[in-house]
Amino acid sequence: MSDFAKDAINPGRDPIERQMIISEAIWELLKEKTGLTDNDLVRKVREIDLRDGVLDGRARSGPPKACPKCGKNMDKGSSTCIYCGHNVPADVFSR
Ligand SMILES: [Zn+2]
Numbered sequence: 001m002s003d004f005a006k007d008a009i010n011p012g013r014d015p016i017e018r019q020m021i022i023s024e025a026i027w028e029l030l031k032e033k034t035g036l037t038d039n040d041l042v043r044k045v046r047e048i049d050l051r052d053g054v055l056d057g058r059a060r061s062g063p064p065k066a067c068p069k070c071g072k073n074m075d076k077g078s079s080t081c082i083y084c085g086h087n088v089p090a091d092v093f094s095r
Helices: 003-009 015-034 038-052
Strands: none
16 A cells, blocks of 8 residues: 555544545445445444444454354454464454
8 A cells, every 4th residue: 555545544543434434434435336325324234233233333243253264263363373383364253
């Protein structure tokens, strides 16, 4: 990634504000390029919120995922299995 791009997506020190700006940019690009509407976004947010069965503005974390190599449960905060060392690509939306 170029320095210009890094500067553009890292405008401040507040990571939540930075995430909000990135989310807003992604959503505006999607609307412009695909014709999706704000109602589509609202429906999707509601669907994701309800995946844990409760409409409460939060998406609870799911059960731990098994290492694809050894089958033991992975530590949610790590992309490397502590048992066998297998590296699993990080899921940016895991909680
Ligand atoms: Zn493993």
